[in-house]
Amino acid sequence: MNIARRANSQDVAALAGVSQATVSRAFTPGASISDRARKKIEAAAAKLGYQPNIIARSLSKRRSRLVGLLFANWTHPKAADLLKNITEALTEHDYKVIVQSATGSRLTDEVLREFLRYQVDGVIVFSAAPTAEISAEYARAQVPIVLLNQNGQSLNTSSVSVDATGIGNQIASSLLARSYKRLALISANPKSQIVIDMTKAIVSTVAEHPHMRIISQQTGIDGYEAGMREIENIWKQPETRPDAIVCTSDNTALGILAGCRQNLGIKVPEELAIVGLGDIPASAWQDQSLSTIKIPHDEMVSKAVMTLITGIEDPSVQPESYRYQAEFIQRGTTRIISNPKTGETQ
């Protein structure tokens, strides 16, 4: 008996004087089994420290209750919250989550293929997109994928993302309403789809207004320090000074703000408006008070999880793409609307 081996249902069955199948039933909710048998089995199981082997169950049921979570953006300001909410929501539905980090599309595919080997029932991909090839493999294996923070329409996979065009329109019109005229656009990753779409929307809205224009566009600026440095560069050239800066990250925006206040003595929001993206906690701090765009992450996570579970439980449902609207948060780095006659407060 002292074998260094975990007890299995066989052992429990022997001790309880029942068949192995009955033990299995005792651990299957809703299985038909007598109270007497269950009692005996529970006692035996407790004595042996028996825990059902879910790996074996998975093999037999051809369902692992494992969900792969591919995380491609750890610097996202809400990364921890997202992870927490995703895992908790999935746990709620009795799934376990395998997380994996991936950067670059090559790696993304590798990770996804590994997930398949682990027989995951479904996958959530955060901030990345699989190649068409691996998408096809998933389709063939009937394993649903949900893209979070990325649009997957073209891949025929479900996705939950934010309406980047909407963000762009919103920013542009808020700035317009506040009488800013010379915009500078600053972003970190020029390849990010959301940045591209948002930029496009801003540009097109601006184009409709002759007195407004885009002064400059700069990519590759990421983080507080980088923002602080960038504003100094920008300010060096008086002829191309903007009167509003739109920044695709709150952190960078806060760096710009700090540069304005501490090094350059630029008056915000009178002389210069700053708009961030993400609404990180620091943006709300009294001494920062950054106007920014808030993204409804919590709802997006719920939707992604629900979409995935639906897809797992009913393989016949078709992929769907959901877009969420962002919200402009007016704080201290943009002027209060000066033209009350329109009644608009956006």
Place this chain on the structure above:
Amino acid sequence: MNIARRANSQDVAALAGVSQATVSRAFTPGASISDRARKKIEAAAAKLGYQPNIIARSLSKRRSRLVGLLFANWTHPKAADLLKNITEALTEHDYKVIVQSATGSRLTDEVLREFLRYQVDGVIVFSAAPTAEISAEYARAQVPIVLLNQNGQSLNTSSVSVDATGIGNQIASSLLARSYKRLALISANPKSQIVIDMTKAIVSTVAEHPHMRIISQQTGIDGYEAGMREIENIWKQPETRPDAIVCTSDNTALGILAGCRQNLGIKVPEELAIVGLGDIPASAWQDQSLSTIKIPHDEMVSKAVMTLITGIEDPSVQPESYRYQAEFIQRGTTRIISNPKTGETQ
């Protein structure tokens, strides 16, 4: 052939004209197999989109290459980094990570038990401790646990934590060297072992210096806003105003700092010193410049992962507890040392 079933090694074997065992060998690094057979098998596998079923392999090998990661503190300022580093380090060694959230010891045990059912090869517990009962179950099952950010000596499990007493001593002596005399201690969770140990160390160091004393101790203060409010309360009572505040979270410390500067007009660091804990990025921001304690998270993660893997691969190694030293980061919220005759700069 159009069955909605994933191809298995049997299918591949049939197509390649070899036995199923040979297919298994083809996917086992270092197995003895001819090039010819391997070629044929690879071709067949590619055609069928075959991926080895790791669940089945696990059952057979009695090793899942799954590691459970129990995460109990998502508000930790480095939560995302920690998760990323842990999963990447484990991936490096070919393990997959199942993450689970847990709050409260009841839940902790439940999650750990679930992990056992999933046949994890080992578990990392971040910021929580299992009960003795579940520890025993793990010991019996020969599944190693490593506690991260928590000392596990008493439980006879491995652990990697920070030397809280060392932190306390360090803070107390830095403050002493800077001639602060009236300390206030502020923390979020009064039950946190690290807070308790650190506080104890501060108190005992202070006790050795007659001209220094603890003015007040306050728990339950957590976060930027709470810090901002708390400093107002503190300042209301002139007779118990401290000249130094030690805060077990950078965020709270930054709130206090903001309160001092914006609402109260308190001069930091002349009139009041503020020391945080954690060295979050915002603490280094020029406009904040918070003196704080830096914890070597990266090394701790590596150590935890290595300890776990060692424990998995050689079950005979005994649990060990590692303690890491924190580092005092002198920035703008504590005075520059005024007494150069000693030559000490810590």
Place this chain on the structure above:
DNA sequence: CTGAAAGCGCTAACAA
């Protein structure tokens, strides 16, 4: 180097 066969621990008909 390769194949046959016996598991790994569980679930799921099918009988009883």
Place this chain on the structure above:
DNA sequence: TTGTTAGCGCTTTCAG
């Protein structure tokens, strides 16, 4: 309600 039996897809002797 219970037991018997046949898998789930893989690894691992053991012969050949």
